[in-house]
Amino acid sequence: MVKALRGLAPFVVLVAAWEVVSRSGLVAEIFLPRPEDVARTGWAMALDGSLWVNIAASLGRVLVGLVVSVPLAVGAGVLVGLSRRLAVVLEPVAGFFNALSGIAWLPLAVTWFGLGWGSVTFIMVNTVFFLVFFNTLVGVRTVPRVFEHAVRTLGGSRWHLIVQVLIPGAMPSIVAGIRMSIGFGWRALIAAEMIATSTGLGFLIFNAQNFHQTDTILVGIITIGLLWLATDRLLLQPLERWTVERWGLVSS
Amino acid sequence: MTWRETAVTWILLLAGFFAAWSVAAATLPVPAYVLPAPMAVVEAGRDLVVKGILPTYVAESLRRMLTAAVIAFAIGVPVGLALGMSRRLAEFAYPVLNFFQSVSGIAWLPLMLVWFGFGERTILIAVNYTVIFPVTLNALLGVRSVPRIYVSGLRTLGASRWRIARDVILPGSLPSIATGMRLGLAYGWRALIAAEMLVGAHGLGFMIFTAQNFHLTARIMLGMVVIGALWLVLDYFVLRPLEQATIERWGLIQR
Secondary structure, three states, rough: OOHHHHHHHHHHHHHHHHHHHHOOOOOOOOOOOOOOHHHEEEHHHHHHHHHHOOOOHHHHHHHHHHHHHHHHHHHHHHHHHHHHHHHHHHHHHHHHHHHHHHHHHHHHHHHOOOOOOOHHHHHHHHHHHHHHHHHHHHHHHHHHHHHHHHHHOOOHHHHHHHHHHHHHHHHHHHHHHHHHHHHHHHHHHHHHHHOOOOHHHHHHHHHHHHHOOOHHHHHHHHHHHHHHHHHHHHHHHHHHHHHHHHHHHHOO | OOHEEEEHHHHHHHHHHHHHHHHOOOOOOOOOOOOOOOHHHHHHHHHHHHHHHHHHHHHHHHHHHHHHHHHHHHHHHEEEEHHHHOHHHHHHHHHHHHHHHOOOHHHHHHHHHHHHHHOHHHHHHHOOOOOOHHHHHHHHHHHHOHHHHHHHHHHOHHHHHHHHHHHHHHHHHHHHHHHHHHHHHHHHHHHHHHHHHHHHHOHHHHHHHHHOOOOOOHHHHHHHHHHHHHHHHHHHHHHHHHHHHHHHHHHHOOO
């Protein structure tokens, strides 16, 4: 509890500094609204539901990206990883698509799927898929061959090999990939929402810019930051720690 | 697997990929702008190079990236190191830096557009913002990860604060700084492409974004290949070797 309070202290200082600057009259209020105005706008948006609708739209896309891409990417990564030869060849390919992931796909996505839900979700699905695929591949390749041989010698089938050696061995790498993909995907998603759709937090803040509603923009920015911090702290970090503890020793 | 086998596999795979793509583009009942043939992409590339558009835009994007990287490095590293030197300051600054890092530069773009208008300045500031926080944060973490025993050791031997900063803390945090730089640039490159799309003032992001308006899909694909390839070259030939080298040279300090 004390620790949590101490963690909040820097933000109290930050908001106080913001308050001072916005009250000093150095910056016009249209450029930098006061903290209390932003809070009031945020409260109003929470009450009329517009904040929740856009949060749900953005998080829904993240969720679809994960649900669609993670199983596909892990499956594909393990299958390719089974063949050393294929893995050596496809690793740079996956690396290339990682380098390309995110917003660079948007123009093509809009050409294929039109403006709207499809294009934006495609950005998320694409980003998650290639990062997780790449990390699964790398993870499978780092499982020491000795374990493979042991399972084979003891009469294990290919299926045993996949389920009991390769996937658990690659788990820390896979989870690290998922965490990274949400980081990159979330950023790409916000950018894509600004351009290609009319729901979501990215759209919310970009649209507000057209009307110079800086208070709405700040509500959106703060929401984006808080959502990411909450996801990372409450979901991704514990997941990563747990996997490393549970399976991490396999590859070392 | 020998390099010869690798090369053969590669050639077969690429040939198969391009053959499948050509056949699909020729036979699928979709307009050419949905799936242009591979040759159309090559043709678009030739055209853009001859007209000088591609070299100009590549140079423009790289110049912005370099400017942002240099500024972010020049500010982020000293600030991160300074904050890391004091445990109390580091504990205070960490959550704030982490918060700002988690809000990408692109999320600030609408506000920056109101503040600085549509133009070069906004792009640079947005990209700079994106790069600087991972760099600062990792410099701070780097300092904090230097085992106290080394600092105490040198102090016992009578070293000055400056000497400790130069000979223990700076080298000890270099691997972490290299990691921060790589992450920052990875985020920054994507933010740059997005900012060029949204602000629309030259550059590769602008190129592929406007191509979409005119259904020049071959040009989009070409732009994507260039964006991906540039990042790969930067990552494989500059950032990764740098990170590896710092970890090999100074990373052992952790163990």
